[in-house]
Amino acid sequence: MSSLPPTALPAYPTFDARAASPWQGQDILSVKQFSREDLAYVFRVAHEMRNLVLRIGSFDLCRGKILANLFYEPSTRTSSSFAAAMERLGGSVISINEVRYSSVAKGESLPDTVRTLESYADLVVLRHPQQGSVALAAKYARKPVINAGDGVGEHPTQALLDLFTIVEEKGEVDGLNVTMLGDLRFGRTVHSLARLLSMYDVRLRLVAPKILPMPAEILDELREAGVTVTEHHSLDEVLGDTDVLYATRVQKERFDDPAEYESVRGSYVITPETMSRAPQDMILMHPFPRVGEIAMEVDDDPRAAYFRQIEYGLYVRMALVAMVLGRA
């Protein structure tokens, strides 16, 4: 593994545009599908998407293709991100947000609904509250299905955009100190990101309230993969040499005792004072929405990467859509 310091330019592998895309027709269901080489490929394509968007906004890579955006539970952020991704690739979008009122309410099964939509569209993006439902849908569908979140299951494009943010901002993943802060027990986001990071040479610091630790099985996985993991209750113990600080929501509902919530809450809020004690080249991430975990005064700090993180999500989704459509 590389021990070079992070550079501005990510070290992407070379890329042969003439080769047939191995991703054409594939489903994107889980971060477990991705090897380190796969990730490098996704990020190289996403980086090209970023360059193209910054230079020309939109282009016709997927012109004439239709994406069905099928959301069984609302998510403005994710559905808008996929819609914009397809539109910036020159394709079209059919949005289905009303599932609770329509055929489904009449009792139609998920496989039937997905097979209906793939009769009209070229790929299906699916969010569903039930774990495993997207894999079930993909089993029946002939066209590519992308998992946009299946309850307590996975939300792979979120994890990929988190890692892509680190790659773009820090230039390299190997050698980084990554600190995860907040609710590490229920946060689907940090679980998936930790799994992805375990393929790299990182040191992982987990800062969580006593009742919200990273689950033991994930800790075991990380250690088996050779990641140096340490657990903490105070950010101060690790802030000084953190390269990437990933904050998450600490939801009141997780606490039986409101007083405990209040006592814990304050120490997990990032303020300008926190940032004054953090390294100059640290980046601060958050999966959003935030509800008080990061003070708005921090937004103008150049280390606040969370709005850029949202934008990186657009590029990662553009990459994945283009890949499964055989265009990248």
Next chain:
Amino acid sequence: MSSLPPTALPAYPTFDARAASPWQGQDILSVKQFSREDLAYVFRVAHEMRNLVLRIGSFDLCRGKILANLFYEPSTRTSSSFAAAMERLGGSVISINEVRYSSVAKGESLPDTVRTLESYADLVVLRHPQQGSVALAAKYARKPVINAGDGVGEHPTQALLDLFTIVEEKGEVDGLNVTMLGDLRFGRTVHSLARLLSMYDVRLRLVAPKILPMPAEILDELREAGVTVTEHHSLDEVLGDTDVLYATRVQKERFDDPAEYESVRGSYVITPETMSRAPQDMILMHPFPRVGEIAMEVDDDPRAAYFRQIEYGLYVRMALVAMVLGRA
């Protein structure tokens, strides 16, 4: 009338692309608008749409045109189908699904809403729960209106896609034995399809529970038109020489006595066993959504045409949209 066996290539009339389209600016309100020649024309255009979609996905026949998709009641299938149809023709879509919350809730009349939308768009697709409402809207609109279902009234594009499915799958309508199965009393779909079929030389077999027969006035219409119609309570009586089996939902709510529902229900479910006794070149159709009328094990049978039927719906709607916009 032809007595040839069905062939793979439907016998379409020749077509002069240079002629002005008689359909430009027309409304699509009812299956009663369509003569046999009209149907041949629609299906010829729909067949071309199918070829173009299979070859190139989308094309710019209606580029720059806008379709307003105005749904006063939700229908994922129909609204998505029209949206995809317009997008594959290179046009754009404005979707209005929220009518229950907006101007309409403030008491705006349907004619005013439609005239508002035609100020922005080039045609209006309208679904409304009230019979006759789409014809009313069309009376006031200057631009074409397509009926996407008006309550117990009509749903002409469904009937057209059903017939197009038969044409594409069997090559010819004349000479076929068509069996309709299930709730033939309340099923708007089978009423419209039966009326369209009455223009052809078909034998129609109606298999329904005692309390859900085809209404007498439709039977009269069919017989006046010279169709040989027979009524049955068991599919077994006619399955052996059925060319087209059209299954429909049998809804529990139609029965006063739940026990009667349960006793009837089983004999109207299509299983692999049913298919084993059906002719090798029969096709099985269903308007969807299905809720148990066809076992999922049947889906892999090549005679199961219901997913292809959904796709044919896309092509028929592409044809109708292009026709009323003067592009076909």
Next chain:
Amino acid sequence: MSSLPPTALPAYPTFDARAASPWQGQDILSVKQFSREDLAYVFRVAHEMRNLVLRIGSFDLCRGKILANLFYEPSTRTSSSFAAAMERLGGSVISINEVRYSSVAKGESLPDTVRTLESYADLVVLRHPQQGSVALAAKYARKPVINAGDGVGEHPTQALLDLFTIVEEKGEVDGLNVTMLGDLRFGRTVHSLARLLSMYDVRLRLVAPKILPMPAEILDELREAGVTVTEHHSLDEVLGDTDVLYATRVQKERFDDPAEYESVRGSYVITPETMSRAPQDMILMHPFPRVGEIAMEVDDDPRAAYFRQIEYGLYVRMALVAMVLGRA
């Protein structure tokens, strides 16, 4: 000020297409932003949009750009109008109507939501029930924000389209007698239009029930600006020499005494009889939706300009979108 009679051709200033657009990147928040020269510019661009739409329907002036249509309260008319405007400019639209169910329901702040959407899109159109909220959002956004109505605050594109309608229909604003009819107290529309008109040489007649007069502070503003304003309770007093009659809704809820509402109501309804006493070159406007204020029998009168008014709204919104995107 001109005292020429109105002509068919609006007197637009000359226009240098090579100049950099001073509107690029600007927010559209309030009618107060617009000088008379600004209005002339907007209307010149809107007039060009009208010509282009009538001639070719759509064109690629904003191709590759994405508009986020963020509506915290439903408005079919306004959201459809902006969507169609963007699509006729060749751009794409992301519609977010479900805000009440999603991130916002999780407590996300408006600035965070808008900054998320601008990560995907090139401009944000925002309707929000709270006065001042759109200005707040614009303060945080890097990309242009257009106010599509902020509660009792402003709805500037409605006021601009109202004035554009007068310009296009009458050729000139100076010298006109404009009569406003109905609820002038709570009608946001007439307040904004009156303010815009105060920049021109018009005579303004306000016809309202006793309990629904134009607010004193607006009357003061108008008189300070040199507008001749008179107040009336009966339309008959001014109908004979009215050039522009702007009718508004008189909502039952505004009256404590239902009997008073009924007595007032009739005298504010425009019927063919009313029109028979109106000048031959008068135009009749209404912001819509109407609920009985104008009889449908009036619709065929060429002076009924309210459906054309809706269409002018499309052109004004096309102009504003193109301007803030630096394309006009």
